[in-house]
Ligand SMILES: Nc1ncnc2c1ncn2[C@@H]1O[C@H](COP(=O)(O)OP(=O)(O)O)[C@@H](O)[C@H]1O
């Protein structure tokens with residue numbers, strides 16, 4: 001069952017096209033993340049769902065009802081703002097109970113529900129404090145409590161961790177996920193941090209310049225990026241310039257990277273013509289030392305620099321044809337600068353995208 | 365495309381606001397239309413039905429035009445043991461006189477104001493703090509009496525001339541007639557340019573100056589090539605206001621006995637008329653001309669600055685301002701030119717108190733300290749009634765002002781729909797529209813046609829229109845204070861409320877107003893003070909029915925109608941001293957509340 005649906009939503013601010021035919025379907029109870037670089041339209045998408053912006057065209061449905069032109073207060077969404085937006089002149093209790101009072105609950109019922117929220121978010125004892133007397137983490141939990149206490153259909157979180165320090169971030173992230181699972185509330189979570197998105201989401205929508213470019217599980221988005229933008233935005237990657245030599249099979253292409261022959265796949269769908277310039281994208285962790293008997297997809301070169309990052313050994317390799325790649329090898333591997341290494345990437349890990357996409361990205 | 369259609373616009377409008385807010389807005393706009401827009405249109409169109417070639421021909425004759433000019437530029441008379449030099453300027457007729465005075469005053473105030481602002485903004489000298497504090501004193505309202513004090517200083521038998529004689533100079537100087545008006549208005553109005561310029565200079569990012577300095581500009585060069593151009597909006601805003609204020613100033617011409625200027629013409633003809641039919645077409649046209657100049661200026665501002673600029677005055681500077689040690693020449697300028705000028709400029713306020721607390725003031729020094737003047741005003745029924753009227757009118761007007769100010773500031777700041785800038789323009793426009801034109805418009809509109817003889821006809825009931833005019837004229841002060849407050853309230857605080865189920869009106873009343881309550885209060889206080897000291901509408905409409913007249917009319921009456929100044933100056937000064945006291949309390953309170961110096965522009 002789809003809880004939130006956006007259909008071809010367009011939104012422009014003057015000349016800036018903030019949303020360009022955005023369509024998403026968020027399933028009831030899932031944690032759905034909108035991921036993309038700053039300015040790609042994530043906040044605007046949330047604001048359209050919450051009803052703070054009215055789309056230029058397109059439709060918004062919540063729980064099957066067309067809410068495109070409904071006011072924010074008629075939608076039953078609850079948003080946690082990036083800066084929390086706690087009312088400085090109201091105590092924690094007053095902040096949290098605000099929505100309940102509007103709904104006309106009895107005094108006792110309000111007390112009970114606020115108590116529940118305080119308990120849930122570990123805020124007991126702080127109800128008389130004012131927002132300015134709270135730490136960042138506490139403020140955030142108050143904002144969450146305020147949103148959750150009204151039992152919204154949809155919880156909207158706009159970069160909820162961005163105002164926390166690095167140490168707190170990890171903890172709060174876990175808290176949000178476990179809370180979401182516990183309550184089973186449909187949640188749309190906005191972030192620009194791909195690692196954060198990967199770790200918490202049921203599904204991710206990747207946005208680029210106002211468009212949704214891919215929707216899928218973290219696994220799909222990471223392993224089958226549909227275009228160059230997604231491929232390079234998710235995690236680190238090496239990009240090499242190549243030319244398509246031939247289509248070996250339905251899936252497989254052979255490309256030439258300045259003399260180096262590689263087999264790779266085109267996850268973007270649609271065929272790649274022979275002679276087409278392509279971006280060859282290989283993740284550092286897809287590269288490993290080649291075995292003696294492996295003969296294809298071998299990338300060979302001199303080690304320029306080695307840095308041990310702890311969980312991985314980062315190796316920079318010059319290919320001799322002007323290009324270089326970075327590989328993540330197991331930390332126990334012994335590699336030294338100046339040494340010659342043979343690396344291997346399986347053809348499924350070598351991804352090919354038309355070079356046109358790259359140029360488009362560069363211009364943006 | 366669909367989003368450009370009327371339907372989409374309306375849908376968007378009602379998406380952005382809800383019914384109560386729409387009502388508040390409709391109320392505000394209706395008020396402005398009824399009390400400002402239509403009356404002003406009447407000033408333009410009303411007299412046109414009576415205009416004839418003969419009337420227009422009249423503008424080429426005395427008193428509107430005097431050619432050749434009458435009187436003398438300067439008179440030197442030999443008084444035996446000394447020579448008396450009287451500077452007076454020739455009378456060129458009502459229209460040229462007004463334009464010449466306004467232009468000259470604008471020029472002089474701009475020079476003085478920019479000079480003073482530069483000194484305060486850029487030089488660190490002993491007494492700078494005192495200098496800054498004193499420079500706002502001339503902006504304290506002392507209706508009419510300020511000019512009478514300046515007449516006492518510069519005019520016939522004035523302190524200046526007597527001081528020169530007692531120094532044994534052999535010369536004595538008097539500034540009278542138009543020359544006196546020019547000097548008086550310059551001294552009264554330069555702080556407007558000063559404050560606006562200073563605000564602008566303090567807002568110039570110091571790094572811009574540092575960059576220029578880095579490239580080799582310094583001293584005066586730096587100031588004139590970078591700082592001043594960047595501060596030009598402030599200078600322009602200030603001088604523009606001065607031009608308008610000068611054109612409608614009644615006080616200085618009254619004190620210096622100049623009849624041939626536009627404002628005096630308008631007021632004396634209205635006071636003479638007992639029926640709207642008797643009002644001469646010529647003065648109605650004059651009021652229209654006054655308005656035309658103001659509107660032209662308004663257009664200039666709208667193109668080159670924004671009215672908002674008026675609203676965003678002195679914030680005390682966000683940056684660490686760059687200050688320098690003055691050179692010896694600069695020291696001389698500061699202490700020998702600027703300081704004496706400043707002292708003369710605060711003489712009206714000092715003089716008001718002197719008059720108020722003395723029995724007589726004929727020579728250089730007053731004589732006989734007394735509280736009688738205050739006792740007198742509280743025994744005079746007319747004064748007591750007028751004071752009561754003023755407080756009541758201002759209080760009622762204030763209720764309107766707060767509603768309109770909150771509604772329009774909220775709308776302009778928060779609701780982004782087409783037409784918002786027009787609304788902004790409309791609600792801020794009373795800052796620059798001459799009160800006399802409004803008064804004339806109200807008079808023409810509401811005392812004739814179907815409204816003649818009704819409750820609202822100012823000839824039978826000026827009270828209602830006085831209150832409504834106060835509300836419109838003085839609302840921008842509250843609107844801009846509310847607006848400034850709203851800028852401090854993050855929009856997300858409201859959205860969080862709407863998101864939880866509160867309507868826009870509910871959010872406005874439950875979240876926004878509590879957060880900006882102090883701003884509303886501060887703005888309201890300023891508006892209240894300005895209602896109490898309003899002159900143009902009070903005098904024009906108050907004259908129609910003295911028992912409904914506010915206090916400023918009574919001051920005017922004391923200083924003119926046959927009493928001929930004299931002892932009555934002391935009584936008028938006592939009333940003004942009371943008003944001065946109210947102002948000082950209000951200003952200290954607002955400064956305390958808003959934590960920054962609030963510019964009070966609308967002299
Ligand atoms: N109220 C607005 N007025 C004008 N432009 C806006 C407004 N809100 C967003 N934008 C523009 O729309 C684009 C998308 O903004 P936003 O949704 O905030 O991006 P994100 O949250 O992904 O960083 C940006 O280019 C931004 O500058």
Ligand SMILES: [Mg+2]
Pocket residue numbers: 042043044
């Ligand atoms: Mg954002």
